[in-house]
Amino acid sequence: MTSHGIHTIDTGFVRPQFDAAYLLTHEGHGAFIDCGTNHSVPRLLEALANARMATSQVDWLILTHVHLDHAGGAGELLAHLPNARLVVHPRGARHMADPSQLWAGALAVYGEDVMEKAYGRLRPVPAERIVEAPDGHTVDLRGRRLRCLDTPGHAKHHIAIYDEQANVCFTGDTFGLSYRSFDTEQGPFILPTTTPVQFDPIALHASIERLLELKPEAMYLTHFGRIDRPQRLAGMLHTLIDAMVALARSLSDVADRHEQLVRALTELYARHLAEHGWQGDRDALWHWLSMDIELNAQGLGVWLDRDNR
Known part of the structure; x- marks a missing residue:
């Protein structure tokens, strides 16, 4: 069952229930929010068919931001959607028209083989199909208002989308994992x-x-799915942001900073998960969070070097 025509799509990136895109249907038309990678496109088209909609009935692809797990498949997907336009933060628009910089940045980290396997070659989006969404921009899905809100913190080119009819937010990575x-x-x-x-x-x-x-009823996260009671969860996010920042500052001058950050974040999450009633061991925690711990440690290191010199 879907609520307000909101369909959750598992993009298949990394593992099941890790990376989501969304299809909104209204009055015989549709909008995708985020799209995963090139390899996700068949899943999105299958979701469209399951909703008994033709590719010509999709009006919009809205990106929360241009990180590749959210937007890497945009050009490939739009090639299948003849009437759809792409909505993206103004800071991200040029990267959709010319994704070479996105590719080069990720290539330097992962290498060509991993990039091809994980993401596929990025396909440019024709400039005339790109709509820039500054703060407050409203996407009209046949009378259903989808309001784009500038929500930096994870990325400067990040928007969240507020669906006024459903009273829910599509939060990308702003509201966490x-x-x-x-x-x-x-x-x-x-x-x-x-x-x-x-x-x-x-x-x-x-x-x-x-x-x-x-005062949304729920948040729809890219990683992963719908979560209710957002007020309680926001408190958890605020607490952990502060704890992660404090850890990073305490380790800012150590020689093996990244390795110590990885260990400290692992212990931090383990402690909070135990308080939450989760009974998994460290191996299970590492299985589910190793990628995020590594990336969080990298990001905290970049933040320390940039803002705390």
């Missing part, structure tokens, strides 16, 4: 993402509060 494997009787567990290279704790705190001011 919540994997169903950590759900307990207390509900979902959530943690911030400080992925390189634009983490800004002050901005992230403010963006979270801005979303809460809308």
Whole structure:
């Protein structure tokens, strides 16, 4: 069952229930929010067919930001959607028209073989199909208002999308990560993402509060799915942002800073998960969070070098 025509799509990136895109259907038309990678496109088209919609009935692809797990498949997907336009933060628009810089940056980190396997070659989006979404920009899905809100903190080119009809937010990475494997009787567990290279704790705190001011019924995260009771979860996010920043500052001058950050973040999350009632061991925690711990440590290191010199 879907609520307000919102369909959750597992993009297949990394593992099941790790990376989501969303299809919104209204009055016989559709909008995708985020799209995963090139390899995700068949799954998105399958979701469209399951919703009994033709590719010509999709009006919009809205990107929360241009990190490749959210936007890498945009050009490939739009090649299948003849009437759709791409909506993106003004800072991200040029990277969609010419993704060479996105590719080069990721290539330097991962190498060509991993890039091809994980993401596929990035396809440019024709400039005339790109709509820039400054703060407050409204996307009209056949009378259904989808309001784009500038929400930096994870990335400077990040928007969240407020669906006024459903009273929910599509938060990309601004409202953190919540994997169903950590759900307990207390509900979902959530943690911030400080992925390189634009983490800004002050901005992230403010963006979270801005979303809460809308009093949404739920948040739809890219990683992963719908979470209810956002007010309680926001408190957890604020606490962990501050704890992660404090850890980073305490380790700023050590020689093996990255390795110590990885260990310290692992212990921090283990402690909070135990308080949440999760009974997994360190091996299970590492299985589910190793990628995020590594990226969070990298992002905190970049933040220390940039803002705390």
